[in-house]
Amino acid sequence: MPVTRQPEKPTAIRTHLGAIFVSLELSRSKWLITSLLPGGGEKMSKHMVTAGDVADLLARFAELKRRAEARSGTYLPIIVIQEAGLDGFWIHRLLEAEGIESYVVDPASIATSRRRRRAKTDKIDGEALVRALLAYKRGEPRVCAMLWVPTPKEEDRRRIARERKALTNERTRHINRLKGLLFAQGISGYEPLRRDRRERLEELKTGDGRPLPVHLKRQIGRELDRLELLIDQIKAVEAERDAMLAAEQAVSPAPAMLLALKGIGPEFTAVLCSEGLSRHYDNRRQLAAYAGLAATPWKSGAIDHEQGVSKSGNPKLRTTLVQMAWLWVRHQPRSALTLWFKERVKQNDGRLKKTMIVALARKLLVALWKYVNVGVVIEGAIMTVA
Known part of the structure; x- marks a missing residue:
C-alpha cells in the first residue's frame, strides 16, 4: 500500500517572522516573561523573575537567543512588548539601550473576549500580548495601539504643570476644610487666601457670640500652616514654569x-x-x-447616534x-x-x-x-x- 504524505497541520500563529517574540507582565513582586520561539509551534514558554532583577531578565533573554540559534542555526533578534503601567518607561529605555527592539502598548487597545465573566490571569495576558505583537509585526491594521515613548527630557518637562495641578487641588481641599470647620460654628465669609487670614481668625466669633474654642482654633492654625506651605510651593513651581517657558522661547517660537x-x-x-x-x-x-x-x-443597521x-x-x-x-x-x-x-x-x-x-x-x-x-x-x- 503506497505511503501518502500527510498534509501539514496549519498553524494558527505565524512564527516564521525571523525573531523571538517576548511579552513582559509586570507587577510589584514578579515579572512574567512569555516567549515564543520560531519553529516551536504555538506553545509559549513562561519564566518568572523577581521584579527589578534586570540581570536575571537579560540572562533569560540570552538563554532564549541561545535556544533559538541552536534550533534554527541563525542569530535571531528579540522583540519585546509590555503594557503601559506604573513602571513607566524605564524598562523600555533599558531594553533599547541593550539593542533590543521594544514596544509599549496601550492595554485598553488590545481586543478581549466580551463574555460577561472571562478568565484573566498573568499567563493569559502574557500570551495575548505576544499574539498582539505578532499581528502588529505582520502589519495587521488597528490590532493595537503602540505608545509614543517620550524622551526623559520631554517626560520631565510635564512634571511642572502636573505638580502645580496637584498642589492647587490640595490647596482647594484645605480651603474647603477650613470653611467647613468655621461654618459648623456659624461663621461664613472667612477667606483663607487673604493675607490677613491670621488677624481675621483672632476676631472671629461663633454664631452664638462665643470666641472660637481653643482646640478648634489650634486645628485651624495648623491647617493654615499647611495652606501657607502650599502657597509657597505653588509660587516656586510657577517660577520654574516661567523659567522653562523663557528658555523654550529661545529654541521654539x-x-x-x-x-x-x-x-x-x-x-x-x-x-x-x-x-x-x-x-x-x-x-x-x-x-x-x-x-x-x-x-x-x-452605527449598526438602523441605529445611528453619537x-x-x-x-x-x-x-x-x-x-x-x-x-x-x-x-x-x-x-x-x-x-x-x-x-x-x-x-x-x-x-x-x-x-x-x-x-x-x-x-x-x-x-x-x-x-x-x-x-x-x-x-x-x-x-x-x-x-x-x-
Whole structure:
C-alpha cells in the first residue's frame, strides 16, 4: 500500500517572522516573561523573575537567543512588548539601550473576549500580548495601539504643570476644610487666601457670640500652616514654569505665539507645549484622538447616534482644553470660533452649552496646532499688547 504524505497541520500563529517574540507582565513582586520561539509551534514558554532583577531578565533573554540559534542555526533578534503601567518607561529605555527592539502598548487597545465573566490571569495576558505583537509585526491594521515613548527630557518637562495641578487641588481641599470647620460654628465669609487670614481668625466669633474654642482654633492654625506651605510651593513651581517657558522661547517660537493670544496665559501655554503640541501628528484626527476629543459614533443597521468624545487620550490636556474653551469665549468674543459656538447654542435655544464647549475645545486645539506649526492665524483672534 503506497505511503501518502500527510498534509501539514496549519498553524494558527505565524512564527516564521525571523525573531523571538517576548511579552513582559509586570507587577510589584514578579515579572512574567512569555516567549515564543520560531519553529516551536504555538506553545509559549513562561519564566518568572523577581521584579527589578534586570540581570536575571537579560540572562533569560540570552538563554532564549541561545535556544533559538541552536534550533534554527541563525542569530535571531528579540522583540519585546509590555503594557503601559506604573513602571513607566524605564524598562523600555533599558531594553533599547541593550539593542533590543521594544514596544509599549496601550492595554485598553488590545481586543478581549466580551463574555460577561472571562478568565484573566498573568499567563493569559502574557500570551495575548505576544499574539498582539505578532499581528502588529505582520502589519495587521488597528490590532493595537503602540505608545509614543517620550524622551526623559520631554517626560520631565510635564512634571511642572502636573505638580502645580496637584498642589492647587490640595490647596482647594484645605480651603474647603477650613470653611467647613468655621461654618459648623456659624461663621461664613472667612477667606483663607487673604493675607490677613491670621488677624481675621483672632476676631472671629461663633454664631452664638462665643470666641472660637481653643482646640478648634489650634486645628485651624495648623491647617493654615499647611495652606501657607502650599502657597509657597505653588509660587516656586510657577517660577520654574516661567523659567522653562523663557528658555523654550529661545529654541521654539511656540510659547511666545501662544502667549501672544489673549486668554492664554503661562499655565495654559505650559500644558499645551508639554502635553500636546510638542508631538508630531499626521492630521487633525490624530491630534483630537490623542486629547480624547475624537468622536465615537455608534452605527449598526438602523441605529445611528453619537456617543460623545472618546475620553481615551491625555486627560490633563483634555481638561485644560475645556477650561481654555470657556475662557476663549469670554476673552475672544469676535473670533470665528466663538461666533460658531454662539450660533450653535442659539440654534438649540440656549441648551447644550456643555456639549458645544467640548466641540469648541476640539476646534480650538486644531486651530492652535495649525497656528503654532504652520502659522495659520485664528480668524478674528485678539492678540495681547506687548
